[in-house]
Amino acid sequence: MVKISRREGRAAQLIEHHDFQSLFDVLKAKKYRLIGPTVRDGSVVYDEVARVDDLPVGYSDEQEKGSYRLNKSDDHRLFGYGVGPHSWKKFLFPPAVRLWQARRDDGSFQIIPEDYHAEPLALIGVRACELNAIAIQDRVFLDGEYRDPIYAAQREKLFVLAVNCGQAGNTCFCASMHAGPRVTGQFDLAVTEVINGESHYFTVEVGSPRGEEVLSEVPHRPASGEEKALANQIITQTAASMKRSIDTRGIKQRLYASFEHPQWDDIAARCLACGNCTQVCPTCFCSTVEDVTDLSGNTADRWRKWDSCFTTDFSYIVGGSIRSSVKSRYRQWMTHKLATWIEQFGTSGCVGCGRCITWCPVGIDITEEIAALRAEKQPATAVEAAKEDVSYADV
Amino acid sequence: MQRKNKPTLAVWKFASCDGCQLSLLDCEDELLAIIDRIDIAYFPEATRTVLKGPYDVSLVEGSITTQHDAERIHRVRRASKVLITIGACATAGGIQALRNFADVKQLVPMVYASPKYIETLNKSTPISDHVFVDFELRGCPINKGQLLEVLSAYLHGRKPNTSRYSVCMECKRNGTPCVMVAQGTPCLGPVTQAGCGAICPLFQRGCYGCFGPAEVANTRALSEQWKALGKTPQDVMRAFRTYNAYAEAFRKESDIHGA
Amino acid sequence: MLMSDAPSITAPTASDRISDPMLPSPYRVQRARWDTDDTFSLELVPLDSDDIPHFAPGQFNMVYVYGVGEIPISISGDPTRRDLLVHTTRAVGTVTRAMSKLRVEDMLAARGPYGTAWPVAEAHQKDIVIVAGGIGLAPLRPAMYHIMAHREQYGRVVLLYGARTPGDVLYRKQLEQWRAHFDLDVFVTVDRATGSWRGSVGLVTSLIGRAPFDPLNTVALVCGPEVMMRFTTMGLEKRGVDTKNIYVSLERNMKCAIRLCGHCQFGSTFVCKDGPVFRYSQVQSLLTKWEV
Numbered sequence: 001m002v003k004i005s006r007r008e009g010r011a012a013q014l015i016e017h018h019d020f021q022s023l024f025d026v027l028k029a030k031k032y033r034l035i036g037p038t039v040r041d042g043s044v045v046y047d048e049v050a051r052v053d054d055l056p057v058g059y060s061d062e063q064e065k066g067s068y069r070l071n072k073s074d075d076h077r078l079f080g081y082g083v084g085p086h087s088w089k090k091f092l093f094p095p096a097v098r099l100w101q102a103r104r105d106d107g108s109f110q111i112i113p114e115d116y117h118a119e120p121l122a123l124i125g126v127r128a129c130e131l132n133a134i135a136i137q138d139r140v141f142l143d144g145e146y147r148d149p150i151y152a153a154q155r156e157k158l159f160v161l162a163v164n165c166g167q168a169g170n171t172c173f174c175a176s177m178h179a180g181p182r183v184t185g186q187f188d189l190a191v192t193e194v195i196n197g198e199s200h201y202f203t204v205e206v207g208s209p210r211g212e213e214v215l216s217e218v219p220h221r222p223a224s225g226e227e228k229a230l231a232n233q234i235i236t237q238t239a240a241s242m243k244r245s246i247d248t249r250g251i252k253q254r255l256y257a258s259f260e261h262p263q264w265d266d267i268a269a270r271c272l273a274c275g276n277c278t279q280v281c282p283t284c285f286c287s288t289v290e291d292v293t294d295l296s297g298n299t300a301d302r303w304r305k306w307d308s309c310f311t312t313d314f315s316y317i318v319g320g321s322i323r324s325s326v327k328s329r330y331r332q333w334m335t336h337k338l339a340t341w342i343e344q345f346g347t348s349g350c351v352g353c354g355r356c357i358t359w360c361p362v363g364i365d366i367t368e369e370i371a372a373l374r375a376e377k378q379p380a381t382a383v384e385a386a387k388e389d390v391s392y393a394d395v
Numbered sequence: 396m397q398r399k400n401k402p403t404l405a406v407w408k409f410a411s412c413d414g415c416q417l418s419l420l421d422c423e424d425e426l427l428a429i430i431d432r433i434d435i436a437y438f439p440e441a442t443r444t445v446l447k448g449p450y451d452v453s454l455v456e457g458s459i460t461t462q463h464d465a466e467r468i469h470r471v472r473r474a475s476k477v478l479i480t481i482g483a484c485a486t487a488g489g490i491q492a493l494r495n496f497a498d499v500k501q502l503v504p505m506v507y508a509s510p511k512y513i514e515t516l517n518k519s520t521p522i523s524d525h526v527f528v529d530f531e532l533r534g535c536p537i538n539k540g541q542l543l544e545v546l547s548a549y550l551h552g553r554k555p556n557t558s559r560y561s562v563c564m565e566c567k568r569n570g571t572p573c574v575m576v577a578q579g580t581p582c583l584g585p586v587t588q589a590g591c592g593a594i595c596p597l598f599q600r601g602c603y604g605c606f607g608p609a610e611v612a613n614t615r616a617l618s619e620q621w622k623a624l625g626k627t628p629q630d631v632m633r634a635f636r637t638y639n640a641y642a643e644a645f646r647k648e649s650d651i652h653g654a
Numbered sequence: 655m656l657m658s659d660a661p662s663i664t665a666p667t668a669s670d671r672i673s674d675p676m677l678p679s680p681y682r683v684q685r686a687r688w689d690t691d692d693t694f695s696l697e698l699v700p701l702d703s704d705d706i707p708h709f710a711p712g713q714f715n716m717v718y719v720y721g722v723g724e725i726p727i728s729i730s731g732d733p734t735r736r737d738l739l740v741h742t743t744r745a746v747g748t749v750t751r752a753m754s755k756l757r758v759e760d761m762l763a764a765r766g767p768y769g770t771a772w773p774v775a776e777a778h779q780k781d782i783v784i785v786a787g788g789i790g791l792a793p794l795r796p797a798m799y800h801i802m803a804h805r806e807q808y809g810r811v812v813l814l815y816g817a818r819t820p821g822d823v824l825y826r827k828q829l830e831q832w833r834a835h836f837d838l839d840v841f842v843t844v845d846r847a848t849g850s851w852r853g854s855v856g857l858v859t860s861l862i863g864r865a866p867f868d869p870l871n872t873v874a875l876v877c878g879p880e881v882m883m884r885f886t887t888m889g890l891e892k893r894g895v896d897t898k899n900i901y902v903s904l905e906r907n908m909k910c911a912i913r914l915c916g917h918c919q920f921g922s923t924f925v926c927k928d929g930p931v932f933r934y935s936q937v938q939s940l941l942t943k944w945e946v
Contacts, residue, residue, distance in 0.1 A: 041599055043572035066620065068577045085572040095568035099676050102720055108761045109720045113677055145927070146675040146912035259943060273611040274585035275560060279567035286916030289909050290556040293547050293721040295428040300551075300721040302676075306568055307915070311560040312610045314917060316907050318746050326611055328945035332919070340922035361563075361575045361585050362620045552755075553722040554748045 013215060014223040017076065017200035021052045026217045027122040032159055035091065036124030037084065042070055044084035049124060056081060063169045063354065066363030076200060079125055079193050082169030083353050087282035088123055088130055089137060092154050095306045099289065102300040116150045122159040126187065128180030129351040131162055133282035135185050139345045140285045159210065162190040164235045168242040171354030173367055176245035179351035181238040189215060192231035203231040244354065244367045247374065255339040258373045267369055268327035270362055275308035277356035278333060283349050309333050334366065402451035405437035407471050409457025409464050410491055410519060414536040415482035416440045416456050421539055432550055448474035452549060458484040458519045460491060465516065465525060472526040479545060480522045483535035483638040487607050492519040492641035519641070532557065533588055535605040535638035541590055558589045559610035562602050565593035574601055581621045583634060586612040586644070607639040614648035628652040675912050678718045678763035681739060683756050689742060690822050693789060694754050695730065698739040705736040707767060711774055711796030712903060712931040715766030716911045717741060722752040726908045728793035729767060733800055739764065742792040742824070768911045770931040772797040773901060777873035781809040783865060785886045787816050787858055787878025791824045793903050794877050798832070805837060812839045812865045816858025820844050820851040839866055858882065862889035869894035877903040884941060887934050900934035921946060
């Protein structure tokens, strides 16, 4: 299930735990603002970190459907927890951003472009699923006919320090989505944290010349075969211990054929349509615009804000909303995430991070729902519908 | 822009605590800008100047609790081109609508020494139960920024950017971790309309539902989750019976759990 | 707002717009007129260049009214005229009502054009059937202009147009002119006749059966309310037109028009990029479902 990195053949390096701060210092000296996991309000969130001590040292988490708790232990593990309520998308795709301003003057007006300056950010502790989520949003925001200049500006100024997961959270299912737990794709450095008796170290994989350059300034040494093997074993164990999964075989056709499935009504009875799943999702990219004026009317700003397909206004056209029922909104979200996304962007929209499961206030679980859709309580007509629906997939 | 024909504004009070009107006075910095664009023609709370109607915009605070007010609101409607209700009292009946769940005749002697002087209706009802309302601005109290937004939208002929979706959307934009998920704190946010800026979760409290039901309010599913978090039916009933107790979605839910 | 907060004003350049596709360009209203009681047309001239951006029939713009908002509106003008941008729309929403109040010399802004076009080139040597309902004639007018300008490249050309009442008939004068062409068949019908209406009464779909075209060698362009398009395509299919040769124009909520905001999704398509003009066979199965 786990993809093996191309770079694995290269000699892995090793940073001792007590030298990890030096990695922070080097990045800071290179003018990066460091963003990483830190504890706030009972959660691991992503925010500015200055020192290794700002990380959730010794913390682990317990995640379940609609539930998240942190536990503190005495060990000095830096990355002993899974992903929290934040994702990195808030830095690349800000929750609210001004797109431009207009100024009125004597009956005419002028549009003033925004200067989308981005500062160099070093993302500390990016997990495999999250790296895949960024790669997916790259396709959304950068690979189309039109690029999002805000995303593009920040994307060019990222240093990515990825982390292989040493434990699988209860709501994780990245292995089944081929999106983890082993880090693959575009990163600068990727580390695996190992605590073995008295020793505490990080094996390091170099993913870019920039990563190489940073590493060269941090105390390190080549990892021994045994140290490497231990790190590998940790990742393999993480994958093996993952409890949840999604069966992705034929998932597109299955979802298209399930348009009238009774399970959608079942979900709608539980779903709050609050939008939480879409907001915590690291790939959800929907936004809306708002035009605001001051009282004088002399300036008019246009803002872009995160939006959600669970809102009524999302599909509003003259005459009413296209998706007025909660059932149709959940169906849109899940069908988009797991099926139509593949046709739009050549990849699934789901990386199996489990955030939508943990952070759903009523614990709706996408892995359970897709399993229920696959179960044999299909109406008889659905099989016929499946045949008709081939053209849906061809669109 | 021409300043000659400034639109006139009237502010009316019905049964309420005045808190929402005060949001207008609270605008301070923006108050000058408002006066620059709008003639405040009737606002007893702020000025003795009384300009005659009709008024271009009326802001109505408070609920209808007396026969006199039930008649007065029709005169206000007739005198107003645009009528905007502000606050939970005006949009849902307010905290005083708690009496709608009891018999007012039994309540009056408990409150007043001389009940015979009290003339009141059985129920406290929102303005929209009595007259056509052009726009409802929710909140207990209303959010100052939203009030300015509504006035600004009116002045420039656009739709106010006041969302009808859940408080959760604001929490997420703020980056506030969900208090219900991360701390097991019961929260009305998922069924409550956004607009306050999700203040309570920012301070690690659950949402109290000050802005009333969101466009979709699956209160049934939320109540089940509250019970899973250890809340009793009595707790659930009380949570829904506050400032927006008489708003339909909240009223129905509280009735299910309430005695 | 304090003036010291004011940003320095520098007009966006062409390269700004390439790097920032959400930036609109300024236009001046040259002419404004009501086509019907609730529908109006604006003729706009660009303020920061000589020509409007080249557009193909069926494409749309995002039109911004200062301080009010931005909405998608199809382009209704003659595609060969580069000096003038024409939009026809109904005053039904906040932005369109604000647009309807604009006067000559007023300013607005627009960006585009976006989306797919009517297949006017692919339809060479074929019969053309244009079926429009109500305001649906507006996005089809550029196709009519194109076809009439290249009349010799097409077979028979038929325009079937339905409006609710005679007062709702759009582009009346133009319809009269087109009707006068000997090589163009124009049929107009209304749902409800009033006053001196002497034309046909009934749904536009009722015109399909007797319209003069060869179903096996026809390209049909259809635009109107979704229900009307559904019945029109049924009628065309019944006449023997292949669904691959029927094209429809769809409407969905749009906030960006550049495939980034997610609002206009319709199945796996983005209406702003894969539409608004679709081959009917592409969207047939979706159009027969609710709440897609």
